[in-house]
Amino acid sequence: MGRAPCCDKASVKKGPWSPEEDAKLKVYIEEHGTGGNWIAPPYKIGIKRCGKSCRLRWLNYLRPNIKHGDFSPEEDKIICSLYISIGSRWSIIAAQLPGRTDNDVKNYWNTKLKKRLLGKQRRELNGGWNEVVGSQTLNASALERIRLQIQLQQLHYHHNPSLCSSSKILQGQCSGNSTNGIVVSEPISTQVVEFDKIDVTNAEASENVDGFILDDLSSPSRDRYVEEDKRMKGAGLNWWAYGDESPMSSNGLFADHNFDSMVQGYGSPYDL
DNA sequence: AAACAGGCCAACCGCGGGGCG
DNA sequence: TCGCCCCGCGGTTGGCCTGTT
Structure with a gap:
């Protein structure tokens, strides 16, 4: 038996994140943290994203002190x-x-x-x-x-x-x-x-x-x-x-x- | 200028493992 | 002990950008 999906794939948005989505997620995580749960945040801030997608966006782009650019x-x-x-x-x-x-x-x-x-x-x-x-x-x-x-x-x-x-x-x-x-x-x-x-x-x-x-x-x-x-x-x-x-x-x-x-x-x- | 190829990178996919009821 | 659920991870994909022909 296959594993249940973490979200309704038909209704979640895919592809590049908009500045608005970024801003909403950033504000939410900075204020509330994830509480160890990435499924809830997208519902609470009203964005149609999979929790995994939110986690990835936060970890790879939004969280503080991320260093972009050339490697030394x-x-x-x-x-x-x-x-x-x-x-x-x-x-x-x-x-x-x-x-x-x-x-x-x-x-x-x-x-x-x-x-x-x-x-x-x-x-x-x-x-x-x-x-x-x-x-x-x-x-x-x-x-x-x-x-x-x-x-x-x-x-x-x-x-x-x-x-x-x-x-x-x-x-x-x-x-x-x-x-x-x-x-x-x-x-x-x-x-x-x-x-x-x-x-x-x-x-x-x-x-x-x-x-x-x-x-x-x-x-x-x-x-x-x-x-x-x-x-x-x-x-x-x-x-x-x-x-x-x-x-x-x-x-x-x-x-x-x-x-x-x-x-x-x-x-x-x-x-x- | 257009077509094509290759590079790059953000984002997605699917699996394994751990926590919990 | 078992099964469900979620997180975290590595692999892969797809689209944009840039260079070349």
């Missing part, structure tokens, strides 16, 4: 790091970004950040991934996160020059036994690539050497990152400071060769 490089880093760790748990990720909503973060990831980071996926190091693990195909989102982990690991080295010299990056082909449907334990055959010390402030050199993130960015964005790098270095900070705690150890290899832990994520620098 710092926010980018938080989103990337958390996505690697926990996947598409947008509400949790958004909770780490004051003023941002899960919807905002999700849209930003899907329309910009993912493309920026995965845009060079086709240019993976020396042949890239074998997506088939034994007879098991990796869950797509898990695979994507693994790929991002590797690409972000590169950024990590960009911004930790002390780690860059003769650093090694796992680019890996996976093989082994399925353990829980999406993950694989040892053995993981690895290919290791060495690359030279890179200084991100030399954007041109970075383009030439790594061919990844920076040359994917438009000039203004790249300049932003370079500026941010200078600022962070000036403050004695490194980007992507998840190294030692991540499933990849600081030498760039997986710490435990266990894809399960990597896919589940436990190395975020941002405590949840």
